[in-house]
Amino acid sequence: MDMQVIKLDENRTCIRLDGRLDAPGADQIGVRFTAAAVAGGHDTIVDLAGVNFLGSMGIRLLISSARALNAKHAKLVLFGAQELVQNVLDQSAVDQIIPVVATEQDALARLGT
Template sequence: MSIEFTDVSPALRRIVITGRLDVPGTDAISTRFAALAASSEHRIVVDLTGVAFLASMGIRALVINAKAQQQRGGRLVLFVGQNDAVGKVLDATGIPQMIPVFSDLADAERAALA
């Protein structure tokens, strides 16, 4: 499990999560994810293209951080690229109704900044 970030611009941060977002994986990154997403100066794109498995704990972490960002006046969106397994899990759980999900990175970045 790993988590990295890039400040794409002064207003946009991309957080890249790779590995398994199951209970152990989510536990391993949750504190750092919350800290990276908590920046009030940035809009956030969470890159899930390298996530091999997404369980309910991982979904919970995404929702909590998206809501926290929204309460601060920011925005968090998800980028899944061609990761159909993760995309299907997000669709099945209704996440796109709460957090915008994109298969194109440029679209995700534009939406985060909107």
């Protein structure tokens, strides 16, 4: 699992993920992801276009980060999921906790910017 952090501005971050977000993938990036998404308490969008598999530990990482951000009055928005990953997000009702949108532009709009 590869992860790239892009600072969009002083209040927003984009995290691009590439690979399998399963137990080993979540383990590999968990600390860095949490540090990038949650530590600063800034709104974060997550690009899932490069994620070809999403497992329960990946879902857990995303939800726990979203909840931690929410406690800091910030938002996490997911975007760009491939069909297989989108199906997992739909079946697990992740969109009830984290906004899931199609494009980066939609994700930024959900942040209110």
